[in-house]
Amino acid sequence: MSALTVHIKHGGKQQSLQLDPDQPPSAFKQVIYQTTGVPVDRMKVMIKGTLLKDDNSWGGVNPKAGQVFTVIGTASELPKPPSTPVQFLEDMDERELASALKMPVGLGNTCYMNSTIQALRAIPELHTALDPVSNTPTNAQHRLALALRDTYKSMGKTTEGFMPVNLLMNLRSLFPQFAEQSPSGLYAQQDAEECWSQVVNAIKGPVPGLDGASGSAARTFVEQYMLGEMRTVLKSMEDPDEPEKVTTEGMLKINCNISNATNYMHSGIKESLDEVVEKQSERLGRVANYQRSSRISRLPSNLTVHMVRFYWRRDINKKAKIMRKVKFPFEFDALELLTDELRAKLQPATRKLREIEGDRLERRRARRKLKNSNTQAAGGPVAAEGASGVNAEPEAMAVDEQHPGDIEDEATAREREKAAMDEVIDPEIRADTGAAVHALFDLAAIVTHKGASADGGHYIGWVRKSALEELDESAPEGDKEEWYKFDDDKVTIVIREKISTLDGGGEDSTAYLLLYRLAYFAVAALLSASSLARAVPQSGISEARYDFVDHNQQLAFVSASATYSKYTIDFIDSVLASFANDYLQAHNSFRAQHGAQPLTWSPALAVKAQNWANGCVFKHGSTGENLAAGTGNYGPLDAVKGWTDEMSQTEDYDSRNPKPSHFTQVVWKSTTQLGCAVKECPPGSIFPAKFGVARYHVCEYAPPGNVLGQFPANVQK
Template identity: 80%
Template sequence: MSAFTVHIKHGGKQQSLQLDPEQPPSVFKEAIYQVTGVPVDRMKVMIKGALLKDDSSWKGVNPKAGQTFTVIGTAGPLPKPPSTPVQFLEDMDERELASVSKTPVGLQNLGNTCYMNSTVQALRAIPELQTALDPVTGTPTTAQHRLAMALRETYKAMGKTTEGFPPLILLTNLRAVFPQFAEQTNAGHYAQQDAEECWSQMISAMKTQVPGLTNGSGSASKSFIEQYMVGEMRKVLKSVEDTEEPESVSVEEMLKINCNISSSTNYMHSGIKESLDEVIEKHSERLGRTAKYKQTSRISRLPSNLTVHMVRFYWRRDINKKAKIMRKVKFPFEFDALDLLTDELREKIQPATRKLLEIEGDRLERRRARRKLKNKSNQPSGSAPPETNVGSSGENPEPEPMSVDEPRPGDIEDEATAREREKAAIDAVIDPEVRGDTGAAVHALFELTAIVTHKGASADGGHYIGWVRKSALETLDESAPEGDKEEWYKFDDDKVSVVTREKISTLDGGGEDSTAYLLLYRAKPIY
C-alpha cells in the first residue's frame, strides 16, 4: 500500500503528514516530532480513542486518507536541520562513494597477474609506505623511479573508486624494470610468475627510489625500505672438518627470513631456526678441497616489518621443473623473535619486550572489564532480580555472595591515564641506540598483518591471493571481534570479501588449496 496524507492535531493546530503503512508507527511518530517538537518518548498519539503504540499493527488500526490523529504532549524546541546537507549514496559520484566506503577495493587481473595483485595488497598493510611514497615526484629519471611513482599512483587510485582497479601502468613499469615478468607461453599468453620474486624485486626497486622518513630533523640517511623492511644478519662460519681453521664472521643485508620446510617441519618457528643453523659445503683453502662448514646466522638489526618466506618451491632435476612442497606448517598470529637475535641485540631489546608483554596483559584485563560493565549496563532495567536462596525455615532469605571478580566503574583506570603511565614505563626501558634507529623494532613482539598464498600444485601455475588484517587498513574500536572471530580482508584479484581469523589459520598447507607463501609480520604498537 502506498503512502497517503493524514492530519495531526496538536495544541489547537492541525497539520498534514504523509503516512506510509509499510513503515512501523515509530517512523510516523518521528515525523510528528519533526513538525510539532513533541519528543517521541513524551508523545501520545490517539486515533479513534485508542492509543497508537510502537508495536501496533497498521492493519489493526486501519488508517484512512484524510483521517485525523490527536497528539498529546508538551513540545520542546523543534529539531535543527543538519549542519551539512544530507547526501544519499545514490547521489554520490565514484570518488565520494570511495571516501565513505570502508571496504578497500581489489585489483583487476590483467592476464596471470595475481602474483602482482596479491603483492601490492599485502604491501598496502604497511601504513608508513603510503607516507614515504608521497614525496616520490618530479620527472622520472630511471625505470625504477617510474615504477615507484606507478605504485604510489595505484594506491591513490584505489582510494578513489569502489570498483576493482586495473593496475595497467604499474604492470607496464614492473615489466620494463624486470623483463622476466613479461615472459610469455608458447600460446602467446603472459606466463604465471612467482609472487616471492615479484615481492623481492619491487622491494629492491623501491629501496633506491623511496626516501626514508625523518623525525623532523633533516633528511634521512637511509631509504624507507632500509629503515622499515631491511634487517641485518650476522653469519658465523666454522669448519666442521678443520678445527684449526679460524671462524669467519660477516654481516649481510636481510630482506626476508626463510622458513625451510623439511620432512620434520611442523611449525614456522622451527623451520626458521633450521634455516639459521645449517651445514653447508664450500671450498677450504687449508684442506684444498670441498669441506663441510656450520653456518650460524642471527639477526643483528630487526626491522619493524619482517617478511617470512615459506620455501615451498624447489627445483626437481628429474623433471627439470619447480615443484611445490605441500606439507602443513603452522604459523603463529603472534611471533616472538628474541631467540633469532644476536646476543648483543637481544640484550638491548629484551627489557622492552618483557615490559610490553606485561602491559598487554593489563590492557586485556581492562578491555574485558569494560566489556563486562557495558554488557551489565545494557541489561533491561526492568529485569527480574536474581533468585535468592531461602533458609530452612522458609522465612529469611540467605544473601547471595558478591563476586570479587565483578568490575565496578570506579575500579577501572581511565584508559587515557593508563596509556600515559604505560608509555612512560616502556619509554624508560627502550634502548636509546635502538630508539634512534628509525624503522627498527624496539622490541621483539610481532603480529601477523598480511599473507600472500598460493593455490595449486605447480609453481608455474596456480593462483595467488592476498589476505590483510582489517586493523592494518582501518582503525577499529573495542567492540570489534577478537580471537578466532577477528576480521581479515581477502583480496582475490578484484573480488574482496571479509573472513575471520579462523579461516586464516587454515592457510597452513597440507594440500593444493591456498597455502601461506609470504607472511608479513609487524612489530606490535607500544602506545
C-alpha cells in the same frame, strides 16, 4: 619498428588500435581483449581471410597501417552503470567499504603482482614515504616507484575495478622476466616472491626515508623499515684451528625451510638459520663441512617471512610445490632469532609489553563484569560467567561491589603504560628510525598460492583489516579478527578462522609470503603444549578456533584484542580455565588435604611466570615463585608433585624455626591466585648439555606465601 594504427571490426563496429610489430600476435590479442571484452581463449582474428594464430610471425602477415582485422567472438558482460548514486569511500561504514572495495583487474596471469601490491599496502609508512617522490623520473626504478604510488592512490579513490597497466608495464620493462610468454603466446605465470623482492629492491633507491635526514648519511624508506641485518658465523667442523669467519649483510626477508619434520614456521626459520654447508677449505686443501649460524643483528619493524615451498624437480623440469602443512603464528616473537647483543636490548621492552597486555585483559574483564552487575541491579539480563564451570578470578568476582571510579580510566592507564614502555626502550634502538623497539610482531598480510607448481596456479592477497586503518594507540583495541581477501578485483571479508586454514596440506591456497608488523598489542596469556592437548577436548570447542604461536615448540594462546567478532570474554575465560586445569588441580587437590581453599587462575600471573621462564635461568626472583625443571615429558603434574614431595622436609616443623619450601607455598592458606608457564630451554642452559632440552616450569602466586611470622596461620599439616 614504431607502432602502427590499425582497425578492428567487431559486432558491426570499427575501432582503431595500436599494433606493435615487435610484439607477437598474442600481445595484440590482449589489446583487442581490453578494447572489446572478448576473452582471448574465445577470440578469432581474421586478416585477409587468414586466421591469425598466436604462433604466426608478423613477417608472414606483414601488417600495415590502416589495415582492418575482423574479430569473431562473444564479449564477456561489460560493467553496468551503477544502480545507486555514487558514494565516496570516506562516507561509507566498514561493511559498505568492504563490499565496495574494487582492486586491480587481472590482465592475464598478473595475480602474482596484484597480491604482492595488496600485501605491501598493509605497510602504512610506505604510503607516507611514496608521497614526496619526485614526479620527474630519473631512471626505471624511479618510474616504478611513481607507478606504485599512483596505483595506491587509484585504489583509494575508486569503487570500481581498474587496470594497473602503468605499474605492469614498468615492472616488465625493469624486469624482463615478468614479460616472459608461455608456448601459447600468453604471458606466463610468475613467482610472487620474485615480484615482491624485485619491487622492494627497486623502490629502495627512489623512496626517501621518514626521518628527514639528507646527504650521504640519509637512509631510504626500505633501509629504515624493511631492511634488517643478518650476522653470520661460519665455523669449520673438521678443522678446529681454522678461525671463524663473521660477516654481516642486509636482509629483506627470512626464509622458512620446509623439511619432512617441519610443522611450525618458527622451527623452519631456525632450520634455515643453522645449517651445515660444504665449502672448500684452504687449510685442508679439500671440501669440508662448515657450520653456518646466522642471527639478526638489526630487526626492522616490518618483517617478511618466505615459506620456501617451491623446488626444482629434474624429472619434470618444473618448480614443484611442497604441500606440507606448516602452522604460522598470528603473533610472532622474534627474540630467539636475534644476536645476543640485540636480544639484550629488546628483551626488557618485550617483557614489559607482555605485562601490559596482561593488565589490559584484567581491566577489560573487570569493566565487563561491572557492566553486568549494573545491568543486574537494574533488572536486566546478565551474561553468564565461567562457561567452563571453573571458578572465575577473585578480581572478576569482586567487581560486583566496585563502582565505576574504582576502575582506572583506560586513557589514563594507556598514558601510564606508554611511559613505562618508554623507560625500558633502549636509547640506541629508539634513535634507529624504522627499527623494532621490541621483538613482538603481529601478522598483517599474507600472499597465498593455489596450485601444484610455480608455473601455474593462482595467487591471492589477504590483509588484516586493521592494517588498512589508522592506528590510534590511545583507543581501546578494535575488531582485529576480520581480514580482506583480495582475489584480483574481487574483494570479500573473511574471519580469522579462515586465515588459520592457509597453512597448507594440499593444492588449495597456502601461505607463501607473510608480512609481520611490529606489535602494539601482545599476548595476554601463555599455554604449555601439554596443558593445551588436554584443554581442547575439555572445553568442547574445536582446536581450529584457537590461535597458536610457536616459541621453540612452545604453544601460546593469543588474545590481543578487546572485542572479537567470534571470541567473547566468556570464551576466553573458558579457554584459560580449561588450560589451567593441570596446574590448578594438582595444587588444589593437595591444598584440600591441608585445609587451604582452592586457588583460581590469573592470566596476569601467567604472563609474569612466562616472562621469568623465558630467561631459562633457574633461580628465584623477588616474589618467591616455585620453580621446577626436568627432561623428557616433564609436565605440570610432575613439577607440582616435586614440590609437594618436599613435605618430608617439614616433619619436624616448628613455627619458631620455619623452613620455607616449595611445599609451603603450594599449601599457603592466604594465597588465592595462581599463574604458571613452561619453557623448553636449550641444552646447557639449566642442566649439562648432555641431558638435552629442559622443560622449565614457573608458577607465580598472589598473595605470595612463605612470609616470616605467618607460618602457623598458613601451613596446616
